[in-house]
Amino acid sequence: MTSSPAPAKRSKAPPIPHQTILAKVFHWVNIISLLLMITSGLQIYNANPVFGGRGGWQFPTPFLLGGWLAGGRHWHFAAMWFFALNLLWYGLYILISRRWQRRFASASDLKALQTGRNPKRKAYAWHRLLYTAVIPILLLAVLTGLGMYKPAQFHWIVDLFGSWQALRVVHFISVPTVLLFSLVHSLMALRVGGLRLINSIFW
Amino acid sequence: MESPSISDRLLSRRRLLQLSGLSGLGLVLGGCGTSLYSDQVNSVFEPLNQSVEELLLNPQKLIPNLPLSAIEPEALLINSFQGTPKIDPQSYLLSVNGDVERSFTLNLAELQSMPSTSMVIRHVCVEGWAAVVQWGGVPLRDLIALAKPKPGAKYVYFKSADGYYESWDLVSSMHPQTLMVYQKNGQPLSPENGAPLRLASPIKLGYKQSKWVTEITLTKQLYPMTGYWEDKGYEWFAGL
Known part of the structure; x- marks a missing residue:
């Protein structure tokens, strides 16, 4: 460099x-x-x-x-x-x-991160990896929320997490995770594609 | 006669849009720090949520019992809206009445001589905490069956010694794990937990599970007062 x-x-x-x-x-x-x-x-x-x-x-x-x-x-x-x-x-x-x-993280992104030399390509790969990884986190928030909303009908969700407190903690953790994601995601988008990229997803 | 020009109108379309935008902004800002339209949001979405809850509720499906080792005696917090009423168990009577063929009253000994059920379930409070509790008592549906509901009876009201009141849908009341209990965690029910008799069920939030129940009334309709917390704004169905 x-x-x-x-x-x-x-x-x-x-x-x-x-x-x-x-x-x-x-x-x-x-x-x-x-x-x-x-x-x-x-x-x-x-x-x-x-x-x-x-x-x-x-x-x-x-x-x-x-x-x-x-x-x-x-x-x-x-x-x-x-x-x-x-x-x-x-x-x-x-x-x-x-x-x-x-449009989501793929094998070529992982390859770029492991062996790639182009820093721009690497940043792009990180960006794609990040917004791909948030999707399971959002789905987990739905699952844990459903488990707390209807713990009798969906008792298996509570069982899956071991205890009520564990379920509450995992559901709550989605808040700091999403907030941190939003910050890093915005900065990564700015770095990868500048304001043009950021504008493109909104307008 | 000439028709009035646009500028003669009291409010032009543009002016009206400007004003409605401004007053809309005022409404939004005025809501800050208050409940911010939660009542309006509730009136739109609670009917939808309730129908989903009714759909999810299988009146015959048993919620699996948790192991006795899972009981959390310390986790069950004491909530009441005005302390613990003084009730003499010797003179206590439970009255079952309303839209039924046969109203009756039972004393504690008579209740305890009826076939009893025990369950270890999770008691879930609207506040967010939960506790695994063992409850023992009489299935509510046995009491309702004794009273023989009249056709059209769809709701069950519960009156408590402290003035607390609740109402349930009949389907949830007839669930085999909806019990009138006099026993908790292997011990006789304590006064602060609702002795001599309280509601307990895995399928409703804690505030539906009245303590110190003295009267059970079947009705054909839901009256404007549906429950102490419901009348303050909480959900009525509150199914789990």
């Missing part, structure tokens, strides 16, 4: 990133519904903190939605439909359209 010559001037401008309208819709609905899920979820958290129980540290009011436990639950169990169904139709869409093979 230190002694490598300055990169040659590009002969042509990079292609304008293209996102399908469906990808943009998914991205918007995902952001908004996650924001509602997290703020209402923290409101529910405060009724009996996962860490510390009654008397445990609580999240401050500006991060909460719903005003009190019942209000937080109302928002949480409304926004869950948008969050979960958005994931569902998008999952079907990427399967049917085969975007799964083209």
